[in-house]
Amino acid sequence: MKNNGDGNPLDLRAWLDQIRSAGEVHDVIGADWNLELGAISELNVKKEKSPALLFDEITGYPKGFRVLTCSTSSPVRLSTILRLGVEPSHQNLVQKLRGKPAQWQADAAQYDPVVTTTGPVFDNVQRGPGVNVLAFPAPLWHEKDGGRYIGTGCSVVTRDFDSEWINVGTYRIMVHDRNHVGLYMVPGKHGHIQHEKYQRAGKPFPVAIILGADPINYLISGIEIPFQMCEFNYIGAILRQPVSVVTGEVTKLPFPSAAEVVLEGWVHPGDERTEGPFGEFLGYYPGEEGPAPVVTVERIYYRDNPILLGSPPAKPPNDYSYSKAVMRSALLFNALTAAGVPDVANVWAHEVGGARLFTVVAIRQRYAGHARQAGHILSQCGVGAYLSRYAVVVDDDIDPANLQEVMWAIATRTDPEIDIDLIKRGMGSRSDPMSLAYPYGAPLTSKAVIDACRPFDHLKQFPLVAEASKALQDRVREKWKTIL
Ligand SMILES: Cc1cc2nc3c(=O)[nH]c(=O)nc-3n(C[C@H](O)[C@H](O)[C@H](O)COP(=O)(O)O)c2cc1C
Missing domain, CATH: 3.40.1670.10 (UbiD C-terminal domain-like)
Incomplete structure (x- = not known):
């Protein structure tokens, strides 16, 4: 990581302003964290045109403690997140993306994040006994979930045990109590591989959980970026500008300087609690509850009026x-x-x-x-x-x-x-x-x-398709546009 220099702080609010002016955000006032946020988001995303939803005045929580859902579920929102312009056409978005991942991957090494010491993420800091995860409106997303999931559209930052590799992966985060959350990582995922190394060595595993930022953060931490490549570098390549990060007080792990909420702490060796079940992306609650690593949270950093980025899975089509x-x-x-x-x-x-x-x-x-x-x-x-x-x-x-x-x-x-x-x-x-x-x-x-x-071996003889030719279609569409 480099020091100073101009970086991009991954400010969710700058992006929100941009899509609000494109008419892509609806404000929802007074919904309940207990199933309403989940069900509203689920139904919203099944509509022909579905805006992003910004929930405020959530039941039992102060005004300003917000949750954003459906952030990536339209061509305009996805294209602006990927810095491909404001693109309302799905086909054009797909076309513009063609070849880009190879380019980003090739360029990533040039975009080490830059470290700064200040940023809005430090507006508020909870330490030690002051830590209270329950202060944030974590939703109960689905009726059969085993708990409230504060992390869905989140990014989990971890450091390798025997190298400097920083990984950033999207893994679901369930609330246990004021200072404990569950971290569910599927075997083979990079965070899981890193955690296993600490487990074997009997050492605490450092973790920083970003619960809201420019959605490019969770979009990229939620897809397969190559082993040993840091997602912040990959994001830098998309932005053509390094990511601006600060480091946590206790783990020294990096996270975006404009992140909305960050939980920082450790998974202590062997520390597991029951986690799940959770309604998942294939449209089922797969399996029963089971043991999953627990993060003991030692610091919470958050902006004034923080926004949790939610991305609840469900039977498709779903949020992401x-x-x-x-x-x-x-x-x-x-x-x-x-x-x-x-x-x-x-x-x-x-x-x-x-x-x-x-x-x-x-x-x-x-x-x-x-x-x-x-x-x-x-x-x-x-x-x-x-x-x-x-x-x-x-x-x-x-x-x-x-x-x-x-x-x-x-x-x-x-x-x-x-x-x-x-x-x-x-x-x-x-x-x-x-x-x-x-x-x-x-x-x-x-x-x-x-x-x-x-x-x-039968291409030439294969029957022709019985369909009007493109030229004929174009001609009649033009002539008969009133009925076609
Ligand atoms: C919204 C969302 C939630 C996800 N939840 C999980 C999860 O709970 N556990 C998991 O192992 N992978 C989950 N994934 C998939 C991983 O994020 C994805 O496979 C990613 O590549 C993991 O990062 P890694 O390759 O650095 O391990 C989720 C993805 C998204 C977009």
Whole structure:
């Protein structure tokens, strides 16, 4: 980390002003943290056009202690977060993103965060016995949740045990009491790997939990950034400006100098408490409650009138399924190209599968075996392997983001016996609702690669599509616009 210099403090409020002037924020006054914030956000995001929601005067909490939800669930909001201009068109946003993740990853090393000693995050500091996590309006998001989750759209900063690598990951945070919160990290996630090293050494694990900032923070900490790369560097590459950070008093971990609320503390060796269940992104409460590491909070830093950034998952579409689909589709496109798959026209990671279980790539078929190559890599590449289930390959006359077209291709261009390859004992997850029916002793799953392209050896004879040509469509649309 560098000292001083001009950095970007990841100020949520600067971004809020920008999207408010674009008509993308609704204020909600007087809702209850007890299920209302969750249900309102859930219903909001299922509307045709859904604004971001800024909740204030939440039942039992002082005016000014706010919660923001649905921050990433529209093209305008997502494009402004990604600094791609104010882009109301989903198609244009996807187009503008093409190739960007590879560029950001390549540039990240140039954008070490810069350290400053001051920032609005230090407006208020709670220390020792003054620490009170319950002072903030953590919602009970879903009816069957095991507790109040203060961290959903959050970013958890941790330091490696035997290197200087700082990781920033989005992991859910449940409130236990005034100075304890639960930290749920899936095995294999970078924070989990770092925690295991401290556990083995019998040392406390330092943690800083950012509960609100410019949504670019949780957008990037919530996707797969390469092992040993710091997400603050990656964010710097997107912003073309380093992130401005301050460091915590007790752990010296960095966090954005304009963060809204930060909990700082330690996971002491072996310290676990019951956590969950929690309504999750595949649309289920996967599994029962279970033990999860506990963070003992020693400091809370927060801005005047703080805003918690909430991003509650649920049956899709949910708060972050749109942004996950857009981001993961861009990452998968990059991964396929980097693996040498030519002529990839488009990729889509569908919201119905939490942007993981059901992915589709459209290719311009160039050679025999091209389609299987694309499908297997889509299913198994680094970004794709976790919880992939159905990887579908279609020709480039099919829009991979359009489920109707994709299912038409599967229905009409496959011979199930030869066009569905099965991969056994692939990477699964305990979040998978099907895991309880599987015979494995570990989070494994089988995977299907569906080749729904026209068979390469019969391309010339394959029946023509019975649909008006583009030229004819354009002509009649123009002439008959009153009825079409
Ligand atoms: C809103 C949101 C909540 C998430 N919650 C969790 C969680 O509770 N536990 C987890 O392991 N991953 C969770 N994820 C997924 C991880 O953030 C994601 O896999 C990320 O790549 C983890 O960071 P890492 O690669 O540095 O480990 C969540 C993602 C989002 C966007």
